[in-house]
Amino acid sequence: MSGSNSMFLRRCRQQAAFWVFRLAMLAVLGALGGVLLYILIQGAGAISWEFLTEPPRDSMTKGGIFPAILGTIYLTLGAVAVALPLGVAAAIYLSEYAAEGKVLRLVRLGIANLAGVPSVVFGLFGLALFVGYFKLGISLAAGSLTLGVLILPTVIGAAEEALRQVPSTFREASLGLGATRWQTIRKVVLPAALPGILTGSILGLGRAAGETAPIMFTAATFYTLHLPKSPLDEVMALPYHIYVLATAGTHIEQTRHLQYGTVLVLISLVLGLSLVAIIIRSRMRKHKKW
Amino acid sequence: MLKLFQAQAVAKEPLGELVRADGQPQAQKRRTSSERDKIVRRIFVAAGLFSLVIMGLIVLFLFKEGVGLFATVSVSDFLFGQFWYPTYDPADFGILPLILGSVAVTVVSSAIAVPLGVGTALYLGEVAGHRTREILKPVVELLAGLPSVVLGFVGMVVLAPLLQEWWDIPTGLNIFNASLMLALMAIPTIASISEDALHAVPQELVDASLALGATRLETLSRVVVPGALSGIGTAVILGMSRAMGETMVVLMVAGGAAQIPGSIFDSVRPLPATIAAEMGETPFGSEHYHALFAIGIVLFLLTLGFNLVAAWVSNRFHQKGAATL
Structure with missing residues (x-):
């Protein structure tokens, strides 16, 4: 037994296995990097000042995507405005108030499952509740609320992590000085957790900006003449614009370069936001003051 | 209702008033901090339960809009x-x-x-x-x-x-x-x-x-x-x-x-x-x-x-x- 398992063979087997893992990593990076590079090359030609600042012209075959960019920015900010207060409050409950037990387990299960609900189901939910029941119609408001609910678990997760990283000695010192629980949270814990909470909201922004299915029936329209003036207006949005241009436009081949350009803008926006969040987080981990 | 609650809270304030560093008596302007803490606590518990509420609403509205089909199509024919x-x-x-x-x-x-x-x-x-x-x-x-x-x-x-x-x-x-x-x-x-x-x-x-x-x-x-x-x-x-x-x-x-x-x-x-x-x-x-x-x-x-x-x-x-x- 041990004779056939000589050290040399065992080393060889290890090298072989490690090369398999390395190849898996290379394949993944190669595929995803290839996708990004291809879009960068194809899309760069379409990007111009006009493309970023003008509305579409000549039944979408010329002009820019400014209304879609603006629509996505509004939708995303709206979503974070919904999710941030709720998410941070829920995270404060989880990290500062909740005691271990059945209720907490149920709440955690609820959050985990909310994170796993398919985005198209959020779309149906938004359609039934915000568009139909609350009579907001297909609008910026309905879309922001739907996206807000969708990114809630992301924001809760990041905010809770940030709150938990605040050392308990901070809380004990504040409570020991006679501050109440709420005073401690407001003046000691929250300020210390702020960068982490910020990271969470940026991650939420990035997630909301890239989602298509939840806004398809709640907010997005292929084309409007005017920019959104009120929260009850329909909006154009980058992801939906890509989908429609690529599948349902009347001039699919003619608009190919515009499609690549729009994809490039969306990717830059989403990955840019995530990159900022990741950089903030890694800096925080390195330069922790405590 | 809220005013009443506030008044009760003030009435419960023990002897003397806590005086804040800036010299203003605390109790006349606000609830006592422990009363306030209870309310704040309730708000956060509600926020914590909100995800469960959303899950409930998703189920409710999916079924509300979806069960109408089963008046004409049986579940097994559907599935x-x-x-x-x-x-x-x-x-x-x-x-x-x-x-x-x-x-x-x-x-x-x-x-x-x-x-x-x-x-x-x-x-x-x-x-x-x-x-x-x-x-x-x-x-x-x-x-x-x-x-x-x-x-x-x-x-x-x-x-x-x-x-x-x-x-x-x-x-x-x-x-x-x-x-x-x-x-x-x-x-x-x-x-x-x-x-x-x-x-x-x-x-x-x-x-x-x-x-x-x-x-x-x-x-x-x-x-x-x-x-x-x-x-x-x-x-x-x-x-x-x-x-x-x-x-x-x-x-x-x-x-x-x-x-x-x-x-x-x-x-x-x-x-x-x-x-x-x-x-x-x-x-x-x-x-x-x-x-x-x-x-x-x-x-x-x-x-x-x-x-x-x-x-x-x-x-x-x-x-x-x-x-x-």
Whole structure:
């Protein structure tokens, strides 16, 4: 037994296995990097000042995507405005108030499952509740609320992590000085957790900006003449614009370069936001003051 | 009502008034801090329960809009009917082909994503040096945020024509193409969660194994991976759940034919794609509208099932004892 398992063979087997893992990593990076590079090359030609600042012209075959960019920015900010207060409050409950037990387990299960609900189901939910029941119609408001609910678990997760990283000695010192629980949270814990909470909201922004299915029936329209003036207006949005241009436009081949350009803008926006969040987080981990 | 409450709170204030540093008596302006603390506490508990409320509302509204269908179509005809012709007269609302379409892309994409995702995690966790890992882990997490419409676009515009040409098949928009794109979405999720699980295996166990003369690979396969199995299992199930619920990729790349698939080069119309493609053209409150919500119920329950199993796996198979992860 041990004779056939000589050290040399065992080393060889290890090298072989490690090369398999390395190849898996290379394949993944190669595929995803290839996708990004291809879009960068194809899309760069379409990007111009006009493309970023003008509305579409000549039944979408010329002009820019400014209304879609603006629509996505509004939708995303709206979503974070919904999710941030709720998410941070829920995270404060989880990290500062909740005691271990059945209720907490149920709440955690609820959050985990909310994170796993398919985005198209959020779309149906938004359609039934915000568009139909609350009579907001297909609008910026309905879309922001739907996206807000969708990114809630992301924001809760990041905010809770940030709150938990605040050392308990901070809380004990504040409570020991006679501050109440709420005073401690407001003046000691929250300020210390702020960068982490910020990271969470940026991650939420990035997630909301890239989602298509939840806004398809709640907010997005292929084309409007005017920019959104009120929260009850329909909006154009980058992801939906890509989908429609690529599948349902009347001039699919003619608009190919515009499609690549729009994809490039969306990717830059989403990955840019995530990159900022990741950089903030890694800096925080390195330069922790405590 | 609130004023009354406030007045009571002031009345309960013990002897004398707390005087704040700026000299203003606290109690006359506000509730006592302990009363306020109770109210604040209630607000946060409510916020904590809000996610459960949302889950409840999702279920409520899916059923409210979806059960209308079952007045005219039986549940078994809906689930096991072989024909989805929602706009014919009379219409057919059988979603078996849609369910099988979803199952097909989920299974094929998992077959691609699980080995690559876990392999990536093993490389990051066990082979890569510290510096490489510090760079590559965020890159992988970054790629998890790639919008699905982008991968749908790439599958549709770039990959589909290539597949069609290479293998001389009628259409490049099929199970294989959709699965490949879904795998690209799921891999970063699987890799990131699995790597966290590998990382959480206690160093003492690893050191002990190495000290007994095991190679790094032997330590990996007999100590680290078994210790991280619950986390890796969770990662795989969550990755599958993500593939099953993902909409834009299957909407744009799976081909859209509501047929029971016979090969991986067949076009299919998975559940999320059906909802997304048809909801826009469906009159509010029609039978077809109710049917799409009923599909939403099925999809919701399927992914809920996956997530509950993931939660169960991650609790049930946690290593116990001194080496609790």
